Amino acid sequence: xxxxxxxxxxxxxxxxxxxxxxxxxxxxxxxxxxxxxxxxxxxxxxxxxxxxxxxxxxxxxxxxxxxxxxxxxxxxxxxxxxxxxxxxxxxxxxxxxxxxxxxxxxxxxxxxxxxxxxxxxxxxxxxxxxxxxxxxxxxxxxxxxxxxxxxxxxxxxxxxxxxxxxxxxxxxxxxxxxxxxxxxxxxxxxxxxxxxxxxxxxxxxxxxxxxxxxxxxxxxxxxxxxxxxxxxxxxxxxxxxxxxxxxxxxxxxxxxxxxxxxxxxxxxxxxxxxxxxxxxxxxxxxxxxxxxxxxxx
Amino acid sequence: xxxxxxxxxxxxxxxxxxxxxxxxxxxxxxxxxxxxxxxxxxxxxxxxxxxxxxxxxxxxxxxxxxxxxxxxxxxxxxxxxxxxxxxxxxxxxxxxxxxxxxxxxxxxxxxxxxxxxxxxxxxxxxxxxxxxxxxxxxxxxxxxxxxxxxxxxxxxxxxxxxxxxxxxxx
Numbered sequence: 001x002x003x004x005x006x007x008x009x010x011x012x013x014x015x016x017x018x019x020x021x022x023x024x025x026x027x028x029x030x031x032x033x034x035x036x037x038x039x040x041x042x043x044x045x046x047x048x049x050x051x052x053x054x055x056x057x058x059x060x061x062x063x064x065x066x067x068x069x070x071x072x073x074x075x076x077x078x079x080x081x082x083x084x085x086x087x088x089x090x091x092x093x094x095x096x097x098x099x100x101x102x103x104x105x106x107x108x109x110x111x112x113x114x115x116x117x118x119x120x121x122x123x124x125x126x127x128x129x130x131x132x133x134x135x136x137x138x139x140x141x142x143x144x145x146x147x148x149x150x151x152x153x154x155x156x157x158x159x160x161x162x163x164x165x166x167x168x169x170x171x172x173x174x175x176x177x178x179x180x181x182x183x184x185x186x187x188x189x190x191x192x193x194x195x196x197x198x199x200x201x202x203x204x205x206x207x208x209x210x211x212x213x214x215x216x217x218x219x220x221x222x223x224x225x226x227x228x229x230x231x232x233x234x235x236x237x238x239x240x241x242x243x244x245x246x247x248x249x250x251x252x253x254x255x256x257x258x259x260x261x262x263x264x265x266x267x268x269x270x271x272x273x274x275x276x277x278x279x280x281x282x283x284x285x286x287x288x289x290x291x292x293x294x295x296x297x
Numbered sequence: 298x299x300x301x302x303x304x305x306x307x308x309x310x311x312x313x314x315x316x317x318x319x320x321x322x323x324x325x326x327x328x329x330x331x332x333x334x335x336x337x338x339x340x341x342x343x344x345x346x347x348x349x350x351x352x353x354x355x356x357x358x359x360x361x362x363x364x365x366x367x368x369x370x371x372x373x374x375x376x377x378x379x380x381x382x383x384x385x386x387x388x389x390x391x392x393x394x395x396x397x398x399x400x401x402x403x404x405x406x407x408x409x410x411x412x413x414x415x416x417x418x419x420x421x422x423x424x425x426x427x428x429x430x431x432x433x434x435x436x437x438x439x440x441x442x443x444x445x446x447x448x449x450x451x452x453x454x455x456x457x458x459x460x461x462x463x464x465x466x467x
Contacts, residue, residue: 007466
């Protein structure tokens with residue numbers, strides 16, 4: 001048993017009387033605040049992803065949408081729609097306990113046969129019915145009195161050149177989920193537009209992708225509340241990373257005759273961002289269009 | 298009602314744990330600093346180690362479970378992180394690091410440098426037991442919690458290490 005009691009005490013003194021650097025407390029608190037911020041951001045992001053899972057069946061994430069299909073059909077060289085008043089009327093209401101879907105029909109004063117309009121009306125009826133069936137199945141799965149599915153429509157644009165019809169499906173359970181689909185009709189040609197039809201070649205895919213990316217960055221920078229999924233979020237595997245612009249990307253032409261791209265809720269951003277839309281400036285589309293003056297006037 | 302209440306409970310628990318952590322930092326920042334300095338020897342590294350520990354603690358707090366004996370739980374994280382940093386330092390021993398250590402020896406109190414040298418020469422977990430009990434005054438029971446050891450083991454190792462120390466100091 002060795003003594004050295006005095007030396008031990010000295011050692012203890014050296015240790016306990018060591019100088020604590022000036023300002024260390026504040027620096028430590030600062031470091032802690034930094035981590036707290038990172039924590040809050042993580043929690044926020046996780047909540048959004050969780051909301052995604054709680055909101056609707058996992059199936060929604062395996063396929064690109066739960067309600068609408070992505071089929072596009074177009075009848076070339078159809079009869080023009082100039083002149084006759086185009087009305088959007090309620091074709092049918094499909095309803096059940098927790099479901100109400102209003103199906104539109106395009107009605108023209110001119111009783112001439114327009115294959116395009118007939119085709120669209122058929123599509124609206126068919127998809128309305130399909131969505132109704134899908135909603136009934138989902139209602140079985142959820143079986144709560146907070147579950148509700150509504151489908152509605154509106155005319156977004158009806159000017160001499162374009163007719164734009166928007167259909168919206170909303171499912172409300174714990175949170176709400178909205179899907180929107182658009183039909184843009186060129187009244188002069190009587191044709192339902194599609195991206196491949198609008199653009200001369202595939203270049204539009206990369207150019208529009210860049211444009212959307214730039215706008216996302218700008219939005220996030222100007223307003224930190226605006227958040228779009230990043231590679232980190234895709235890494236978890238809960239959200240599928242899909243190309244930003246494909247031939248099937250939802251779009252419509254707005255009243256300024258600009259191209260507007262629309263994304264499904266949850267597909268590129270958390271649910272609170274809704275269905276993100278991006279207006280593409282005419283300068284960007286001009287050189288890509290199949291006919292350069294197409295969107296003018 | 299069930300899942301909603303659980304979510305609320307979890308949220309409250311996370312708040313509580315976060316408050317405990319920030320209070321602990323406010324009250325015991327010196328202790329945390331001294332403990333860390335036994336392993337890394339410079340202020341910036343010590344701050345990094347402590348920040349890393351805050352990060353790990355918050356990540357665990359996120360689980361929303363109640364943390365019993367919060368102080369011991371946190372010090373366990375801090376010590377593990379400090380030991381990891383020390384091991385990394387040892388592995389990356391290079392000229393620049395030696396230079397830093399030489400510079401430090403001039404700025405720091407010589408007796409403190411000697412002290413750190415002595416502590417460094419002791420193996421874990423005896424090193425931790427010595428630091429926590431002899432120098433920082435933690436109770437043996439709490440040390441057993443922090444280091445995940447039997448309390449008797451801690452006691453025995455403590456006396457053995459003290460004896461070792463006495464031998465060195467004589």
